[in-house]
Amino acid sequence: MHEATEPAEAKGWQDFANCLGVDPDLFFPERGASTREAKEVCKGCVVREDCLEYALANGEKFGIWGGLSERERRRIRRQRALARRSALEVEAGGDAGGASATA
Ligand code: SF4
Incomplete structure (x- = not known):
């Protein structure tokens, strides 16, 4: 269902x-509808990680990707953003506020 956008000869994930040939509507359920069936298909998918990372990298806002819903992907994006911010803060001045130690 998540079709390749690369040239036909380039084999991508x-x-x-696992969802090749599966009804795409399953992966784009109406608001409030169950995502269980789509997630079941994703469960056994060998490219689940690639699919999820693709969706995260491209800001896919709708549908089930990598076995996760929009809300679940949003949570991951938030967690990663927080982790990046923390890493930058540590990098930019782990000793901020510690100047008084040099008396
Ligand atoms: S993880 Fe992605 S590629 Fe795999 S079945 Fe689910 S939607 Fe399809």
Whole structure:
């Protein structure tokens, strides 16, 4: 269902997707509808990680990607943003506020 956008000869992760041939509507349920069936398909998918990372990298806002819903992906994006910010803060001045030690 998540079709490749690369040239036809380039084999991408999409070619190994468990959802090939599955009704795409399953992965884009109406608001409030169950995502269980789509997630079941994703469960056994060998390219689940690639699919999820693709969706995260491209800001896919709708549908089930990598076995996760929009809300679940949003949570991951938030967690990663927080982790990046923390890492930058540590990098930029782990000793901020510690200047008084040099008396
Ligand atoms: S993880 Fe799910 S949506 Fe992604 S390619 Fe696999 S089966 Fe399709």
